[in-house]
Amino acid sequence: MAQQEMGYQDDNDGQERSLSEWQQELQTPFPRRPEWAGASVETSYAGPDLLYDPGYASHSARTLRHGDYTRRSAPLIDQVSNGWRNSEKTAGFYAAEPEDHDLRLCDLEDEGSCPNTTADLVRSRRFRRMLAVVLVAAVVLYYSWRWYLQPRLQEEWDLKQGFMPARSNGTYGIARAGHFEGTAIKWLDPELVPGGEGDSKGNRRLVFVGDIHGCKKELLHLLEKVGFDAKTDHLIATGDTVSKGPDNVGVLDELIRLKADSVRGNHEDRLLEAAKTLLGTNLPPESAAATSQGYAKDAKLLRELKPKHMRYLRDMPLMLRIPALPHASASRRKDKDRVHENIIVVHAGVVPHVPLEKQDPYFVMNMRSIDDRTHLPSALRETKKGKSRPWMEIWNWYNDRLFRGRSLKGFHLYSADEYEEEQLAESQGWLGSLWDGVFGTGKAKMKPQVVVYGHDSKAGLQMHRWSKGLDSGCVAGGKLTAMVLDAKGKTEIVQVGCKNYKT
Amino acid sequence: MKIALGVLICFPVLVRCIIGLPKVPDIPKLPKRDAPFQDVRTRLHRTHQDADEDSPEKYFHESTFHQHYDGRFADKKLNYDDRRKHLTALIQTYLSSMNDIGAETWIMHGSLLGWWWNRKILPWDSDLDVMVSEKSIHHLAQYYNMTVHHYQLPGLDEGRDYMLEVNPHYTNDSVESANKIDARWIDTDTGLFIDITTLRRNKTAQAQGIEGAMMVKDKHHYLYDDIFPLRETKFEGFPVKVPFAYSELLVEEYGERALTQMFFENHRFDPEKQEWVPLRYAADQHRLLPNGPLSHGTSYWGRRLPSDPG
Numbered sequence: 001m002a003q004q005e006m007g008y009q010d011d012n013d014g015q016e017r018s019l020s021e022w023q024q025e026l027q028t029p030f031p032r033r034p035e036w037a038g039a040s041v042e043t044s045y046a047g048p049d050l051l052y053d054p055g056y057a058s059h060s061a062r063t064l065r066h067g068d069y070t071r072r073s074a075p076l077i078d079q080v081s082n083g084w085r086n087s088e089k090t091a092g093f094y095a096a097e098p099e100d101h102d103l104r105l106c107d108l109e110d111e112g113s114c115p116n117t118t119a120d121l122v123r124s125r126r127f128r129r130m131l132a133v134v135l136v137a138a139v140v141l142y143y144s145w146r147w148y149l150q151p152r153l154q155e156e157w158d159l160k161q162g163f164m165p166a167r168s169n170g171t172y173g174i175a176r177a178g179h180f181e182g183t184a185i186k187w188l189d190p191e192l193v194p195g196g197e198g199d200s201k202g203n204r205r206l207v208f209v210g211d212i213h214g215c216k217k218e219l220l221h222l223l224e225k226v227g228f229d230a231k232t233d234h235l236i237a238t239g240d241t242v243s244k245g246p247d248n249v250g251v252l253d254e255l256i257r258l259k260a261d262s263v264r265g266n267h268e269d270r271l272l273e274a275a276k277t278l279l280g281t282n283l284p285p286e287s288a289a290a291t292s293q294g295y296a297k298d299a300k301l302l303r304e305l306k307p308k309h310m311r312y313l314r315d316m317p318l319m320l321r322i323p324a325l326p327h328a329s330a331s332r333r334k335d336k337d338r339v340h341e342n343i344i345v346v347h348a349g350v351v352p353h354v355p356l357e358k359q360d361p362y363f364v365m366n367m368r369s370i371d372d373r374t375h376l377p378s379a380l381r382e383t384k385k386g387k388s389r390p391w392m393e394i395w396n397w398y399n400d401r402l403f404r405g406r407s408l409k410g411f412h413l414y415s416a417d418e419y420e421e422e423q424l425a426e427s428q429g430w431l432g433s434l435w436d437g438v439f440g441t442g443k444a445k446m447k448p449q450v451v452v453y454g455h456d457s458k459a460g461l462q463m464h465r466w467s468k469g470l471d472s473g474c475v476a477g478g479k480l481t482a483m484v485l486d487a488k489g490k491t492e493i494v495q496v497g498c499k500n501y502k503t
Numbered sequence: 504m505k506i507a508l509g510v511l512i513c514f515p516v517l518v519r520c521i522i523g524l525p526k527v528p529d530i531p532k533l534p535k536r537d538a539p540f541q542d543v544r545t546r547l548h549r550t551h552q553d554a555d556e557d558s559p560e561k562y563f564h565e566s567t568f569h570q571h572y573d574g575r576f577a578d579k580k581l582n583y584d585d586r587r588k589h590l591t592a593l594i595q596t597y598l599s600s601m602n603d604i605g606a607e608t609w610i611m612h613g614s615l616l617g618w619w620w621n622r623k624i625l626p627w628d629s630d631l632d633v634m635v636s637e638k639s640i641h642h643l644a645q646y647y648n649m650t651v652h653h654y655q656l657p658g659l660d661e662g663r664d665y666m667l668e669v670n671p672h673y674t675n676d677s678v679e680s681a682n683k684i685d686a687r688w689i690d691t692d693t694g695l696f697i698d699i700t701t702l703r704r705n706k707t708a709q710a711q712g713i714e715g716a717m718m719v720k721d722k723h724h725y726l727y728d729d730i731f732p733l734r735e736t737k738f739e740g741f742p743v744k745v746p747f748a749y750s751e752l753l754v755e756e757y758g759e760r761a762l763t764q765m766f767f768e769n770h771r772f773d774p775e776k777q778e779w780v781p782l783r784y785a786a787d788q789h790r791l792l793p794n795g796p797l798s799h800g801t802s803y804w805g806r807r808l809p810s811d812p813g
Contacts, residue, residue, distance in 0.1 A: 169760075169763075169766050170760075170764045170772070172763050174765060174772065175620045175621070175762065175763075176619070176620060176622060176777055178619070178750065179734060179745075273733070276732070276735060277732060292726075293715070294715075295731060362748065362749065366748075374760065376754065376763055378754065379748075
């Protein structure tokens with residue numbers, strides 16, 4: 001019978017036992033599965049029950065051949081224990097039985113199932129520690145991004161966008177803009193530059209004064225405090241030397257006597273324009289009721305001024321430029337007390353990146369803020385739409401960028417030359433720009449400049465790295481400020497108190 | 504940009520009073536006179552005004568085909584080039600006459616914007632705006648109302664007549680919707696005109712304490728110190744006056760984009776030539792669309808844009 005069910009016919013490879021011995025061994029009945037064991041779990045197994053199937057015995061007899069021992073006493077089956085029923089099944093077994101696999105995984109009663117293992121994991125200390133660390137790190141990262149990094153990046157981006165053509169269909173500085181009678185840009189006399197041609201020893205100083213507004217006594221007091229010596233020092237006023245104050249003619253006389261330079265402020269502008277209609281006529285003066293209070297006061301002042309005063313006012317340029325001091329020490333990025341670069345003196349402000357010739361004169365004498373996107377200036381501190389910033393903020397950002405040598409790629413261009421340069425730079429490619437980066441371009445790059453201005457008395461003294469605001473509201477009872485610049489580039493602020501002359 | 508003035512021939516000799524307002528103080532209520540077509544016609548045979556359409560108190564009547572043409576003198580709208588030419592002549596002759604008369608006048612609104620960009624009229628503008636002071640309008644009304652000034656400018660074929668017509672309602676200080684314009688400088692050949700408005704003292708605002716408040720009948724409000732003292736400059740090659748705080752007035756009226764935007768009304772501002780160049784062709788115009796190539800801007804518009812095929 002065993003032979004019939006064997007099904008292996010061709011393997012007679014020289015066993016030592018005889019056929020009858022084999023038959024004896026194999027005919028011992030298998031032990032019955034005990035009743036208490038219940039139904040076998042593998043009820044779905046369709047194949048032969050390997051252990052209880054007599055045919056299995058023949059299979060195990062075959063495997064015995066590959067082993068090296070022979071057992072004559074008990075069948076191998078006696079040595080087989082049932083401990084396998086309690087152990088875990090292998091993966092191969094699972095693959096054949098998908099339904100049981102699911103039940104096994106989600107079975108809450110089973111210790112090895114998913115929910116139970118997860119619960120164990122969560123309850124474990126180590127896991128909780130790790131989780132806590134990860135959560136804290138995530139929270140810290142998120143808030144540091146939201147409160148610190150993201151606003152700064154956003155700010156940088158917004159500031160940069162104002163210079164790029166992407167968002168606007170044009171920019172300030174393209175149109176012909178306003179009208180200025182007189183010298184728009186004047187360079188300081190080279191003899192007067194500290195450390196320049198006329199001053200090899202470096203004894204000269206430049207004294208910049210904020211809006212004087214006719215406060216002659218305070219001006220003299222300030223010059224005394226500074227130790228002004230007409231032989232070595234040169235006075236530069238930031239405009240608005242007259243109007244509003246007690247002794248306008250006296251201030252002009254003093255400035256003319258000291259041969260001081262000044263830039264044209266909005267009040268001087270008013271006087272000069274009014275002079276065209278008022279001077280040289282014998283018409284009776286217009287009252288404040290027919291015109292306005294400011295106009296009437298200007299008319300009154302004009303009658304007091306003499307031709308030499310008018311000439312002095314007309315000679316005031318819109319912007320005064322001072323070259324970088326030759327003896328100044330090397331400049332650093334954040335040094336507010338030194339000036340090493342070119343200086344531009346204006347009354348109210350300039351718009352960054354726009355060439356000086358293209359700046360509208362009215363805005364140069366009146367601006368306090370700049371529109372975010374179009375960079376159009378405004379005399380107001382905040383425009384109605386609320387999208388403006390103080391102009392010196394953008395000026396400082398821009399010049400800091402120039403100082404660090406960051407690229408101006410993509411910024412507005414205002415002339416054919418700039419365009420040609422940009423085209424050249426683009427055509428070079430990455431290798432060319434790498435070469436430039438290492439060996440320098442050899443072309444003159446834009447250099448940062450320092451602006452000295454007045455006009456904004458509400459803001460008061462504003463000393464930043466690239467902009468120095470000197471109007472501290474003297475005529476309204478504030479202070480009169482002077483900034484003294486010596487040949488080494490060091491600046492010093494000197495102030496005197498003022499009486500309130502505003503009626 | 505500079506027009507040679509040396510060849511300017513003008514004949515301000517003929518100052519005809521077509522309608523004279525006799526001053527008869529005993530009769531207080533004289534009916535307001537009009538300047539009907541039959542009295543002032545030049546070359547047209549029928550008027551293109553429709554006075555019945557306007558409200559009864561309205562003095563000036565625009566033409567039926569366009570609001571910027573006077574129907575007594577115009578029968579059709581001019582094309583782009585002709586209109587530009589004639590508007591230029593209009594402002595030049597106006598400034599010349601006012602200078603001769605000695606009336607204080609200055610450019611405002613659209614004309615001021617054109618001045619700011621390149622000292623010329625904006626090409627898409629079909630009218631011009633000027634202002635006069637109260638004293639000037641009184642002077643013009645009393646001595647120069649309905650006067651005709653003959654000019655022959657170089658570039659225009661024959662001489663033409665320009666008429667100054669003052670609205671009798673100019674004496675009314677309050678805001679009137681029907682009579683916002685106080686006077687007109689009219690080209691009697693083409694029907695184009697300049698709107699003249701008066702800057703008046705705003706008595707109510709001044710009573711409330713706003714110092715230097717001024718107003719115009721077309722509901723604009725200004726401050727005295729923003730307009731005066733006037734600046735002397737040039738416009739279309741002729742001496743002109745502009746308000747003191749011109750940039751602020753422009754920004755207030757038109758916004759920041761008007762002073763910085765280079766693409767407007769199918770025109771592009773060429774920074775090199777400093778001129779508004781029309782984009783005549785569809786190929787150019789599509790570039791102005793929101794997602795077109797120009798919407799991302801260009802670094803130097805003068806070069807990167809295609810040249811005008813026209």
